[in-house]
Amino acid sequence: MNPRNDDRRTDEVAVLTKAMAILTSLAAEGPSTVVRICEFTGVTKPTAYRILKTFEVGGYVIRDDARREYRIGPALYGMSRALRSEHGLLQLARPIMQELNESLGETVNIGVLNNLNVIYLDSIESAQRLKATVQVATKEHLHSTALGKAILACLPDDEARQLLEAADRPQLTPGTVTSVDELMKQIQQIRSQGYSVDDEENEVGSRCVGAAITDVSGHALAAISVTAPTSRMNAREMVLIGSTVHRACAELSAMI
Numbered sequence: 001m002n003p004r005n006d007d008r009r010t011d012e013v014a015v016l017t018k019a020m021a022i023l024t025s026l027a028a029e030g031p032s033t034v035v036r037i038c039e040f041t042g043v044t045k046p047t048a049y050r051i052l053k054t055f056e057v058g059g060y061v062i063r064d065d066a067r068r069e070y071r072i073g074p075a076l077y078g079m080s081r082a083l084r085s086e087h088g089l090l091q092l093a094r095p096i097m098q099e100l101n102e103s104l105g106e107t108v109n110i111g112v113l114n115n116l117n118v119i120y121l122d123s124i125e126s127a128q129r130l131k132a133t134v135q136v137a138t139k140e141h142l143h144s145t146a147l148g149k150a151i152l153a154c155l156p157d158d159e160a161r162q163l164l165e166a167a168d169r170p171q172l173t174p175g176t177v178t179s180v181d182e183l184m185k186q187i188q189q190i191r192s193q194g195y196s197v198d199d200e201e202n203e204v205g206s207r208c209v210g211a212a213i214t215d216v217s218g219h220a221l222a223a224i225s226v227t228a229p230t231s232r233m234n235a236r237e238m239v240l241i242g243s244t245v246h247r248a249c250a251e252l253s254a255m256i
Contacts, residue, residue: 031071116167132227146210153190154220195242
């Protein structure tokens, strides 16, 4: 056995232990400066800064520049909510998704925020020959999907912007919006109308409309979307389907 490998593994475990201690301190103490975090955990300032920077890039923590404080970020909120309520949420959501699928005749999906992506938890496919197909556990981008944008619209502006800036925003189609400023304008519109739209932004030939499922404080637990070929979902249909999905998600939010 190589002693150097043992030393390396020991160092890696030590860093992980310090990282977990920092997250524990933020969960227990709330927003904190680096000085307070170090006092709580015993981690040195240089190490704390490196760990916090890594967490910030992943959306696990948010930095408040004005107060020089860090707090738990939306990536952790999304995962913790999914862990706590995934099974119960899916049990409640499935009948409503089924109703949407039968009444609209299109594919219905549900997904949650996972780090800097949205991950699909469930999907009910359209019975029509030409249809959208989504694999469960597939990860997609926040900036180009109706699910991702619906979830982002439930976040405060600074958190939504920081997530978008940290996330990959590839130009997937000619219609993909990659500018953070333009995406923030879309988020304002989503809040106003109650639903999000993917107008061939994630895949050419496919449109999608989504809305968020929220808890009592307005945080997004998940989002539901309806996906269809562009031939069956024109601008007028998007408005009608958007209103329908918004009502369904509001009903599900009230149940939760």
